[in-house]
Amino acid sequence: MARNARVHKRSKNRDGFTLIEILVVMVLAVFVIGAAYSMLFSGLIVVGTQSGNVDVRNxxxxxxxxxxxxxxxxxxxxxxxxxxxxxxQFTQANGDMIVYYYDADRQALIRRVNTSDQTIIDTIDGSQASPFTMEQTDTNIFNVQVWLINKSGFLRSATPEQHEFEIARRIGVGYSVPALGDLSSAARILHYKFPGYTVSAAEIRDQDSMVIIQVTSGADLESLIAEFVLSDGATATIDGTPQVSGETVNNFSNSLVVPFYYTVTAEDGTQRQWRIVVSVEDDLSQGGDGIVLYEDSDGNLQPMPFQPIINTTDEDPNWTKLIITSGVGTQSGYNDYEYYAPEGITIETGVELISEHSGQTSLMLTSDTGDIVIEEGVTFASSGSSNNAREQIYIKTLGNIDIRGVNMVAERYIYLEAGKNIFAQNALLRVMHNSAPNVDIFLELYPYEDGNHIYIDNLTIDFTNVTNDAKARPYSALEGNLASGSITPF
Known part of the structure; x- marks a missing residue:
């Protein structure tokens, strides 16, 4: 190692540090602080670098x-x-002489044993260097601020807890070096679009590692160039081919059927597979009305075009759950919306299912054992004239029903039946007047198990132009206070 101060030998039986102890601290501190890329000449030089070809941490x-x-x-x-x-130069018990030095011509850190050289770290380039001179004192503690610039040009220094290394050494106590904290594990796609062809902002589903994006009908799916933003310092490949934002051309023509993946690699080597799903505006077979997701019991997702009537098991018995994504947006013009999935249904925030027909209409959500979750802000209603709202809204499962913050408007009745709990806090349940009998709202737990509840805090019950009460069974399962309206025993 290159040195910047004369080191005097000390007797091992004297109080204080031995030469070996001082060197252990000096050498290890310099190499850790320099993120393993250390050059020591004309003083100690610490270099931090991020190389796309080297796993820095290993x-x-x-x-x-x-x-x-x-x-x-x-x-x-x-x-x-x-x-x-x-x-x-360190002499070993077997007589070997070991030296660590930096070979500037080869841009490598070398370990020389006698006359034989071994490359420890290769291709140390593209980095910013700043000088660091260390002077050991009797306090045995020193602090260093390290500034690193990765290959993308990002300055990696901001918080002391990430970049300030404190190394302490006491006689009789081993040394301790914290792990490098500046290499990010984030491997996200933050922004994605096809310039000139994107209809609206891409739906980036971080929880599913999926991007859903719609392009105009004139886009050539076989030759699209994406612009994207990744997590700081991350890179992307497709089948091993590096992806450059705004430059790399790819074929997305079959992304609804055959999974199309980006492999995003974080600074620390962490990888995530991101599926890209491209739909085409005005082409219903290509998801022009939006994308829904079928999910199997292993959590695998299959994107499918939105349809007003879906039974997941009609496509494949293994598809057990259904997710109507927020990208579906507002749907109208259909008479009925009917969805079945044996292990659960989720309708995401941003979805509006609206009927514009004057005849009998319905919204039906059914599941065998799964939860039916309708996220806050979802609307089931009518935009037609003459109060031609839904004839019925019917939701049934042996699991939970969660309609917190949801607006439901029906012409004849709203019926909710759950085998576990009904969560109806902050929701609106409204039934329009109708000449037909049995205009009502039903909230039922069946089969009822002790400990399950119907949660009604701030729930609004409204019968337009009709005097009526909602019904609950069992009435004793009610928990909370209504915002308005009333509920009586069934």
Whole structure:
């Protein structure tokens, strides 16, 4: 190692540090602080770099382990000159002479054993270097601020807890070096579009590692160029081919059927597979009305075009859940909306299912054992004239029904039946007047199990131009206070 101060030998039986102890702290501190890319000449130089071809964390760990072993097992320390620079030389018990030095021509950190060289870290380039000179004191503690610039040009220094390393050494106590904290594990797609062809902002589903995006009907799906933004320092590939935002051309023509994946790699090597789903405006077979997701019991998702009537098991018995995504938006013009999935249905915020017909209409959501979750802000209603709202809204499952914050408007009745709980806080349930009998709202737990409830805090019950009460069974299962309206026993 290149040195910047004369080191005097000390007797091992004297109080204070031995030469070996001081060198352990000096060498390890410099290499850790420099993110494993250290150059020590004309003083100690610490270099941090992010290389796309080197796994920094693994190389750092291996380098530190090797150096620690060589230093701890040394019986004597001397100096030697290589390339005009002076380095420390560690003599092992078997007589081997070990030197660590930086080869500027090869851009490599070298471990020399006698006359044989071994490359420890290769291709140290593209980095910013800042000088660091360390002087050991009796306090045995020093702090260093490290500034690193990765290959994308991002400055990686801001918070002391990430970049300030404190290394303490006491006689009789081992050294401790914290793990590098500046390499991000984030591997997200933050923004995605096809310039000139994107209809609206892409739906980036972080929880599903999926991007759903719609393009204009004139777009050539076989030759699209995406512009995207990734997590700081992350990179993307498709089947091993590097992806460059605004430059790389890809074929998205079959993304609804055959999974199309980006592999996004974070700074620390963490990888995520992101599926890209491209739909085409005005083409219903290509998801022009939006995309829904079928889910199997293993959590695998299959995007499908939106339809007003869906039975997931009609497509495949293994598709057990249904998600109507927020990208479906407002749907109108259909008489009925009927959805069945044996293990649950989710309708996401942003969806509006509206009937414009004057005849009998219905919204039916049914599941065998799964939860039916309708997220806050979802609307089931009518935009037609003469109060031609839905004839009925019918939701039934042996699981939970969650309609918190949902607006439901029906012409004849609203019927909710759950085998577990009904969560109706902050919702609106409204029934329009009708000449037909049995105008009502029903909230029922069946089969009822002790401990299950119907939660009605701030629920609005409204019968337009009709005097009536909602019904609940069992009435004792009600929990909370209505915002308006009333509920009586069934």
């Amino acid at each position: 190389d750092l760990r291996n380098t530190i382990n090797t150096m620690t072993r060589d230093i701890q097992q040394s019986t004597d320390v001397s100096t030697t000159t290589i390339g005009g620079n002076e380095y420390y």
